[in-house]
Amino acid sequence: MAQTSPTPEPIGMLTSTRKAEHLRINLEEDVDAKGVRTGFECYRFMHCALPEVDLADVSTATEVLGWQLASPLFISCMTGGTETAHRINCVLAETAEELGIALGLGSARVLLERPEALPSFAIRGLAPSVPVFANLGAVQLNRGVTAGDCGRLVDMLGANALVLHLNALQEALQPEGDTCFAGLLERIETVVAQLDVPVVVKEVGWGIAPDLVTALLEAGVAAVDVAGAGGTSWSEVERHRLGGGPAARTAAAFAGWGIPTAVALTQARAAAPDGVIFASGGVRSGLDVAIAAALGADLVGVAGPFLRAAAKGTEACADLGREWMDVLRIAMFCTGSADLASLRAGARLVRDDGGPVPGGADGVTLVASLIEAISDLRGTQVTRTAARG
Ligand SMILES: Cc1cc2nc3c(=O)[nH]c(=O)nc-3n(C[C@H](O)[C@H](O)[C@H](O)COP(=O)(O)O)c2cc1C
Numbered sequence: 001m002a003q004t005s006p007t008p009e010p011i012g013m014l015t016s017t018r019k020a021e022h023l024r025i026n027l028e029e030d031v032d033a034k035g036v037r038t039g040f041e042c043y044r045f046m047h048c049a050l051p052e053v054d055l056a057d058v059s060t061a062t063e064v065l066g067w068q069l070a071s072p073l074f075i076s077c078m079t080g081g082t083e084t085a086h087r088i089n090c091v092l093a094e095t096a097e098e099l100g101i102a103l104g105l106g107s108a109r110v111l112l113e114r115p116e117a118l119p120s121f122a123i124r125g126l127a128p129s130v131p132v133f134a135n136l137g138a139v140q141l142n143r144g145v146t147a148g149d150c151g152r153l154v155d156m157l158g159a160n161a162l163v164l165h166l167n168a169l170q171e172a173l174q175p176e177g178d179t180c181f182a183g184l185l186e187r188i189e190t191v192v193a194q195l196d197v198p199v200v201v202k203e204v205g206w207g208i209a210p211d212l213v214t215a216l217l218e219a220g221v222a223a224v225d226v227a228g229a230g231g232t233s234w235s236e237v238e239r240h241r242l243g244g245g246p247a248a249r250t251a252a253a254f255a256g257w258g259i260p261t262a263v264a265l266t267q268a269r270a271a272a273p274d275g276v277i278f279a280s281g282g283v284r285s286g287l288d289v290a291i292a293a294a295l296g297a298d299l300v301g302v303a304g305p306f307l308r309a310a311a312k313g314t315e316a317c318a319d320l321g322r323e324w325m326d327v328l329r330i331a332m333f334c335t336g337s338a339d340l341a342s343l344r345a346g347a348r349l350v351r352d353d354g355g356p357v358p359g360g361a362d363g364v365t366l367v368a369s370l371i372e373a374i375s376d377l378r379g380t381q382v383t384r385t386a387a388r389g
Pocket of ligand 1: 106303307
């Protein structure tokens, strides 16, 4: 482990070592959240026996922030800075290009410390036609990283956007973590004002509450990725890094922490009906992608499953993405949704627990309006399973 090295590693090497450990742990250990689920499992689609659309005419294509994409599915930010990371990034880039989906790169902090790490991120040539996101921990803005540095990173990587991640809990659990989060919103606002690419803010798997979603969008952030709980747990990743003892037990206490992704997404969408909202964290199937899109996600990000597929090579990785895109397309067909706007506006989700189902142009459809809809099913596909709640 980095923190027990007999001789201190130089800055930059420490970051690379940490990224290498993160890759290994994510590939070899159980890093799933425990005691919290995404909430996607609470939803199912109301099947439409007569879709009145041809499958060949169903399109999963979307335009987000001016980018034309084949699907709302995207590969969330993961890695860079090591030789293994370079191999993974190449596979992810080939996959994104083949499928026509967006690709996030891992934190480029190491590039500020060790510019010679650039080749591990240099995948632009492999993914020339899809949006590529540069990534940095927002807390670095409190550690001397300037808007100018952010702009240089974006240029170096040929990126179409900068994604700033919020990972307060992860930093708090790392012995070497940066926990100076005070005043960050203002610094994010400065970066937004000075960069000429869109700035996206994401969590790393604990969710972003609706009041912060609103504040970030008001600060000029182009999109917020709620990155909620139920998938990869970074407290679990750090617990594995820590080995045993009190620090590992402290990390273990947070295995169930965070806002479930579906909850964070529905609350964000209700708080910002017209904002650009991405969802990620625990998306584990094509149906999860479809549910997230129906709940109002403009893009739906996946990290862990793409990492594990990428470790097997480009064919396995592209197969995974293709499979999930097909599931989304068929789910759209079987809900009579010719496009994503119709999937979202059609409110064809049902909930097993009788809770409110978001949908419709105004964001949230409450139980009362659903019950009303059930009583008048003639003109709509909207309903829910027996109101057990
Ligand atoms: C190996 C690995 C490395 C990651 N590194 C970063 C990173 O550098 N920056 C970031 O914003 N998120 C990073 N993440 C977090 C993911 O982008 C995502 O928010 C989180 O893993 C939850 O998604 P999942 O459940 O699909 O894995 C990483 C995830 C993995 C699996």
